[in-house]
Amino acid sequence: MFKLGKLAIDVAKHYGADYADIRIIDTKNEEIVVKNGKLNVDYSNTLGFGIRVLYKGSWGFSSSDNLTTSEIKRVAKEACLIAKASSSLQREKVRLAKEDTYKDHWFTPVLKNPFRIPLERKADLLFKIDEILRKKSEIKVAYSEMSFQNIRKWFINSEGSEILQDLLRSGAGYSATALGNDDMQVRSYPASFGGQYYSGGYEIIEQMELLQNAERIRDEAIALLTAPQCPDDVKDIIIGGAQMVLQIHESVGHATELDRVLGYEENYAGSSFATLEKYKKFRYGSKIVNLFADATIPMGLATQGYDDDGVKSQRWDIVKDGILVGYMTNRELAHKIGDTRSKGCNRSQGFYSIPIIRISNLSLAPGEWELEDLIKDTKDGIYMDVNKSWSIDQRRLNFQFGCEIGYEIKDGKLGRMLKNCSYQDITPVFWNKCDAICNENYWDLWGVINCGKGQPGQRAEMSHGAAPTRFRKVKVGIGNK
Amino acid sequence: MLKKEKLIDFASTIVKMSDADMTTVSVVGNKESLTRFSNNEITQNVDSTKYSFTIRTVYDGKVGIVSGTSIDGKNIKKFLEKAKEISKNQTHKKEILPLPSKTDYFFTKSFDKKTEELSPDQRAKYVKDAVKICAKEKMNGAGIFSNGANSFVIVNSNGLEAHFENSNVTFSITAQAKNSSGWAEQNELSVKKIDVIKSTQTAVEKAKKSKNPKDVKPGKYTVILEPAAVADLVSFLSYTTFNGLMIAEGRSFLSNKFGQKVASEMVNLYDDPYFEGVGGIPFDFEGFPRKKLTLLENGVFKDIPTDRKVAKMLNLDNNGHSLGADDEYGPLPLNLYLKEGSSNLEEMIKTTKEGILVTQFHYVNMLNPMTTTITGMTRNGIFLVKDGKVKDGLKNMRFTQSIMEALSNVLMVGDRCIVQSGGFGGGFAVPALKIKDFTFTSKTEF
Numbered sequence: 037m038f039k040l041g042k043l044a045i046d047v048a049k050h051y052g053a054d055y056a057d058i059r060i061i062d063t064k065n066e067e068i069v070v071k072n073g074k075l076n077v078d079y080s081n082t083l084g085f086g087i088r089v090l091y092k093g094s095w096g097f098s099s100s101d102n103l104t105t106s107e108i109k110r111v112a113k114e115a116c117l118i119a120k121a122s123s124s125l126q127r128e129k130v131r132l133a134k135e136d137t138y139k140d141h142w143f144t145p146v147l148k149n150p151f152r153i154p155l156e157r158k159a160d161l162l163f164k165i166d167e168i169l170r171k172k173s174e175i176k177v178a179y180s181e182m183s184f185q186n187i188r189k190w191f192i193n194s195e196g197s198e199i200l201q202d203l204l205r206s207g208a209g210y211s212a213t214a215l216g217n218d219d220m221q222v223r224s225y226p227a228s229f230g231g232q233y234y235s236g237g238y239e240i241i242e243q244m245e246l247l248q249n250a251e252r253i254r255d256e257a258i259a260l261l262t263a264p265q266c267p268d269d270v271k272d273i274i275i276g277g278a279q280m281v282l283q284i285h286e287s288v289g290h291a292t293e294l295d296r297v298l299g300y301e302e303n304y305a306g307s308s309f310a311t312l313e314k315y316k317k318f319r320y321g322s323k324i325v326n327l328f329a330d331a332t333i334p335m336g337l338a339t340q341g342y343d344d345d346g347v348k349s350q351r352w353d354i355v356k357d358g359i360l361v362g363y364m365t366n367r368e369l370a371h372k373i374g375d376t377r378s379k380g381c382n383r384s385q386g387f388y389s390i391p392i393i394r395i396s397n398l399s400l401a402p403g404e405w406e407l408e409d410l411i412k413d414t415k416d417g418i419y420m421d422v423n424k425s426w427s428i429d430q431r432r433l434n435f436q437f438g439c440e441i442g443y444e445i446k447d448g449k450l451g452r453m454l455k456n457c458s459y460q461d462i463t464p465v466f467w468n469k470c471d472a473i474c475n476e477n478y479w480d481l482w483g484v485i486n487c488g489k490g491q492p493g494q495r496a497e498m499s500h501g502a503a504p505t506r507f508r509k510v511k512v513g514i515g516n517k
Numbered sequence: 518m519l520k521k522e523k524l525i526d527f528a529s530t531i532v533k534m535s536d537a538d539m540t541t542v543s544v545v546g547n548k549e550s551l552t553r554f555s556n557n558e559i560t561q562n563v564d565s566t567k568y569s570f571t572i573r574t575v576y577d578g579k580v581g582i583v584s585g586t587s588i589d590g591k592n593i594k595k596f597l598e599k600a601k602e603i604s605k606n607q608t609h610k611k612e613i614l615p616l617p618s619k620t621d622y623f624f625t626k627s628f629d630k631k632t633e634e635l636s637p638d639q640r641a642k643y644v645k646d647a648v649k650i651c652a653k654e655k656m657n658g659a660g661i662f663s664n665g666a667n668s669f670v671i672v673n674s675n676g677l678e679a680h681f682e683n684s685n686v687t688f689s690i691t692a693q694a695k696n697s698s699g700w701a702e703q704n705e706l707s708v709k710k711i712d713v714i715k716s717t718q719t720a721v722e723k724a725k726k727s728k729n730p731k732d733v734k735p736g737k738y739t740v741i742l743e744p745a746a747v748a749d750l751v752s753f754l755s756y757t758t759f760n761g762l763m764i765a766e767g768r769s770f771l772s773n774k775f776g777q778k779v780a781s782e783m784v785n786l787y788d789d790p791y792f793e794g795v796g797g798i799p800f801d802f803e804g805f806p807r808k809k810l811t812l813l814e815n816g817v818f819k820d821i822p823t824d825r826k827v828a829k830m831l832n833l834d835n836n837g838h839s840l841g842a843d844d845e846y847g848p849l850p851l852n853l854y855l856k857e858g859s860s861n862l863e864e865m866i867k868t869t870k871e872g873i874l875v876t877q878f879h880y881v882n883m884l885n886p887m888t889t890t891i892t893g894m895t896r897n898g899i900f901l902v903k904d905g906k907v908k909d910g911l912k913n914m915r916f917t918q919s920i921m922e923a924l925s926n927v928l929m930v931g932d933r934c935i936v937q938s939g940g941f942g943g944g945f946a947v948p949a950l951k952i953k954d955f956t957f958t959s960k961t962e963f
Binding site: 069071072073074075076077078079080081082083084086094095096097098099100101102103114115117118119120121122124125126127128154155156159160163176177179213215218219220298299300301302303304306309388389390392424425426427428429430431433434436438456458460462491492511514515 | 549551552553554555556557558559560561562563564565566567568569580581582583584585586587589596599600603606607608609611636637638640641644645648657659660661663689690691693698700766767768843845879880881882883884885886887890892893894896913915917956958959960961962963
């Protein structure tokens, strides 16, 4: 593969490229789904390459799923022609931040390769969950799934890097949809929209306690049908880890992508309120809010050796003691904030996509509270968890998020279950209301596998770590009558 | 893109090589070229042609599905063996329906070779024309000019051969001014219809008109929604409310409401892949012909999208809306057409004492499918309408609103449909709507 990669670089240089790189990507996926007793298994294997070139400071990119020498030559030439067209409308030449060259083979640590676990064993676990979920007639849809992905990626650039990465991730989850009382309610485990995902092997699935929680999840879905609505009010809220992941992702992760900040996503995903004049000055949250990005953290979905710029993975602060101190950057834009090196956030969905800045693994550092003490310390509040819906404006200020389940907190005690819980606020106002974070015993990484951005649209995966966190006086139950 | 014969030949070869009881092969081809610009310069410029194929085999009532890229035919044996292995390793059988046989389809013109083959230099020229206008107005232009084509083939071991292709071109622009912005977009099947200058001028005018935006209090307002905003609302009807399986399983607002009036009598909604400019596929993902559906007639719920499973559940005919033989999501209307009325945008504004004009929505999401309640933000041009005239630009607001309640509160329907892109399966065609009592629940800072 490295030989094919070098051919691409040579051809691109021949056609005038000042910089070129190629990614050859071989991806295997296995999806196993059981819905209401019916099994679907889907296996896919894709292979292709994408070539990116800089010509006189402008980008060109082309790709193909036909991995032959003649096609590599054609695509390298085409990328150069596209870059030449780009250079005809240029205000500023692209300048790449310096990065060492690497010759390396990096791989995800794995104990049990999920592709070697017999299909029957994986399907049987899902059938057992399905059986428990459907034991009560109120459950109309029981849906359980497992998903495994293995990416083998060769990166070669004109500066001399030759990197092979073997990335593997595993995930599973299920949901129960209950109908009755003129209502429909859904409960999911461990998280909604596909479950919980980590980088790693089948050992992850074995540690998820999937079967042990199925009965509880089923019964909670049914109980929600007759639970009272979350009141339309202002309350103190404690947000569980499975919902905090979404809060971090939408209101900090996307807001600190440097390409958004600089207007590159203005027409589609949007821009950001966290503009450059706020860098190292702006109070994003209260003093206890510390958010760090880390592409080296064990089991994170964005954990890898190198990004698609060939930049070695790093850990850095985004919000320190409540102040905005960092952005997600790549080699192209790092200099815009005065950095001489990229933080390594350039990633693409596949061989057919150009790398763009994506959120790294971004986490809220744990605090000092025991959850029990935090509830005791809350007079009039709501505990809510597990994401149900999300929406945020194009500058990442006004957000409104919904949760699957909530519980009233009255005078320090957890009370009635509440349904249709939602909360709405303005990002920095909200993070400044944060006054308590639970400790590391409650902290976990949560995987996001459906983050969309870019045109043409691309999907990326990352993880966010969080523990239950309290925010004071937040608008809740929007639209509930 | 590869020609029909080549794609059919590739799929047929796999079907012939398979020793399964039933075999279906589908191939999706996608060529996408896209020039992206922001801050008045080209920032990304990409080209991608890719093919993916899916093989579905059935052995002894057990299904195996495998998919891959590259249609050079080299690894077909390996994929067929993997599909067989998946089938053989299953212990649970499920009901397998027979494969559809060869049939005829109704085609509309949806492919233009010149549109597929636009060069990067031609795209750059269009972008330069747009950026020039923005720069002159001291605004930052950001957007895309994209062109491409899609092809879709299904071949099965019961003799079915289906092929469809469409081309597409999109120009989309946001004109960003000091404290306001404007947006316009055009989606067409042929580049001949693209008018970059007109779209850019529309975006620039919106940005100009909405400068120094004012605040209004959240609450219920009469709204005039331009077609892009209407598309944002009705797209949710496509995959939730009118999902045939959700209706059958009692999980939709429309469950048990067949034949009932559920919207204003001014609302006539169809699923129509044959509507001019939409570029819809004339068959479903099993290969059954897609019938045009009357979903709402004068506000009355009439047709339900079905596949064979849903048809059996509801004792209806299969009208060809399957997402695949093993799909568990449910049959969908992929090409919604909201029939135009008799009012133009000017009349809608002129007849409004106090209301809000919305260009587009942003990040809309479903809150409650049983009530069709969604939430989202306004974006790139929201205006106060007072005494029949467009007055100030407004700061963006969040709405939390039931779609079906909004369709019951329609006051006027626009006289012109605009096609909004809906991906490789074609798009939606919708007009502007004037709606009373539309609920805004909060506001933002810009």
